[in-house]
Amino acid sequence: MLTRFLKSREAILTGVLLALLALIAIRAPEFVAPGNLANVLNDSAPLIILALGQMAVIVTRCIDLSVAANLALCGMVAAMLNAALPGVPIIAILLLVVVLGAALGSINGLLVWKLDIPPIVVTLGTMTIFRGVIFLISKGQWVNAHEMSAVFKAFPRAQILGLPVLTWCAILTAGAFLLLISRTPLGRAFFATGGNPRAAVYAGINTGRTQFAAFTLSGALAGLTGYLWVSRYAVAYVDIASGFELDVVAACVIGGVSIAGGIGSVGGAVLGALFLGTIKNALPVVNISPFWQMAISGSAILIAVAFNARANRRQGRVILKSAEHAA
């Protein structure tokens, strides 16, 4: 078991992440202090949650580009509700954003499943539509910190066992995903659908419904993150988390989730998100311009994809070479 772990992608990523931390520590030792690392983890929490949902989608051979817009829409709805009716309890808001996010995600899923539209087109469309809806309901106005109730803003920061609720949300999501992926028929169906859709159909799996489930799940997590995001930064406007969907996809790709589907792991997605989160937090500390951050993330993606392509080439051999002769 141990030797297999050491050869796995997660082990390599862990090594890269530790090396990165060591490099940063040379110039800024305070960065690797436990307190700061906990901050980095907390900062990376939204990315971790979304990357997990995205992983499920990508594993089924789809992609969800609407996550950030979904997040922003659910965040705006939560903020406006809180501004209008400060008495609504947090648990109700949480429930609302998760259900709303899931509903928005299921629109993607339905379009992909029932109308057979390519996922990239569907989610590009819904991404724009969601942003438009935010503008319509908010009339382009911001919801500012002073309009939000204290409880609304305090929730993601509340400490439990020394870690903020936001971090706990990421940890619990990762735990739930581990269970989902390894121990449920749905998790198995994600991988079968992406790994070999025809074989999955013959094994009795409804591949369209599986993709629908992945989109709905990704949407629910985007909804949850929407509230966490808006309450943490205490502001909601049309363009929050703009472009964040690319970070989410990048975290997955860096984490070894194959864009071709069928390959991915919870550990990989989490490590990919942590890698990006660490770079984002460390660059200002070591006095590197934030513009370099994009170049570094981009390079990490290319290296990860090149790595994946190599790994997959070894696997993708013809099983029955002689079958192709058959007249």
Place this chain on the structure above:
Amino acid sequence: MTAQQAPLADAAMPQPLLALEDVTKTFPGVVALDGVRLELHAGEVTALVGENGAGKSTLVKVLTGIYQPDGGRILLDGRPVAFRTAHHAAAAGITAIHQETVLFDDLTVAENIFIGHAPRTRFGLIDIGAMQARARELLDGIGARIDPAARLRDLGIASKHLVAIARALSIDARVVIMDEPTAALSHKEIAELYELVEQLKAQGKAILFISHKFDEVFRISDRFTVFRDGQFIAEGRTADVTEDDLVRLMVGRAVDQIFPKRPAAIGDPILTVAGYSHPTEFEDIGFSLRRGEILGFYGLVGAGRSEVMQALFGITRPAKGAVRIDGKVRVIRSPAEAIAQGIVYVPEDRGSQGAIIGLPIFQNVTLPSLARTSRHGFLRLAREFALTREYTGRLDLRAAALDQDVGTLSGGNQQKVVIAKWLATRPKVIILDEPTKGIDIGSKAAVHAFMSELAGQGLSVIMVSSEIPEVLGMSDRVIVMREGRIVAELEGEELTPETLVRHAAGISEAAG
């Protein structure tokens, strides 16, 4: 059968335009062409006949430069040539109209015809005007009224086929290969194709005509060549032989393979199908399958056998018809429902439809059985491993660990994983589509022994197969399909190679 002994009796025959001598092509575990010969003469149509698997398609690929022969010579005008690529073969004037048309749906008709060799302007750009004009000439030449500027997607199957023919003629060909050219054409279009063949003959082209349909072979060919199991069997003038002679040459073999078929105790009907129809694929299919029986489905490629099986398995929906399982009417709307009813389907292309590379062995095996290995919505890994161990053990799977990636196994062991997957669902009926296609003799024997064992245990097997010895050796009963309909149900004494071919090809009894 004087034809067989006297291939070159005609001393006056001129030198063949294209000749193959002792050509051999092997694939891992299979000899596709075993020292075959073939002669094509200018201004003549040579029909190549043989069963599925006789090596006809491989031969076409060797002639068009897609495959390189392992041995033997190809002579063009008496000079040895080698076609290293499809381009070489085209440059030498050899063109083929393929069985399944390989065209581009989103390009225009003219672009499809000239892709790869479009006329150019002075500046090296594609000369669209010239291309369309020449496309129109070619299409008019074969009597096809198709607009060269139309998008291929908007054409019907038959028109697409005519475009493929125009494409084949767009290079200045001396040898034209037609591989099942009439498969998608209507009667009227077939008549036009015959005219085209006559024109090509008059122009002095050598034509290789491959067809399963005997009436076409006799209607159009001047000479014939018979292949069987990758070997040259006979050649001669078509006028010198009868349909019967050809059938005998095609199948005439002692059933030399030993089939491990044991007599099984055949019980009550378990699956009964009546009036099963599909709008385009099959019509009025009715049969019953009994417990412990191996029911063979024979027919030519495209007879609709796999389509019937896919409908039974819930992949496609038939328009009408009833299915009874154990006497009760069942409606099967999805593969999951079929599996739940005890029907499993092992598809033909086990490479792309079987194992899921990237998933471990045990997850592959339990995939259709997840309902049984989970409790309260959660999978029980212990049960999954137990199930996997039980069925892979029976099949003698060689693997280091059951959680190893299935992609790391050899092809034979991957097949065992796929079979274990289906057996683990504990089916009542197992449908095997071409169970031994493309595998070597040794593995074939293992699959056959295994089928026999399954039937012995009371499982009912439907075997879709195009290999006559297999159908004869393994089946208790055989249903023959042609053009989407059941044309015969044969048992016992009636089961001979000749009757199978006769029914599958639609040759009337009177001809014999």
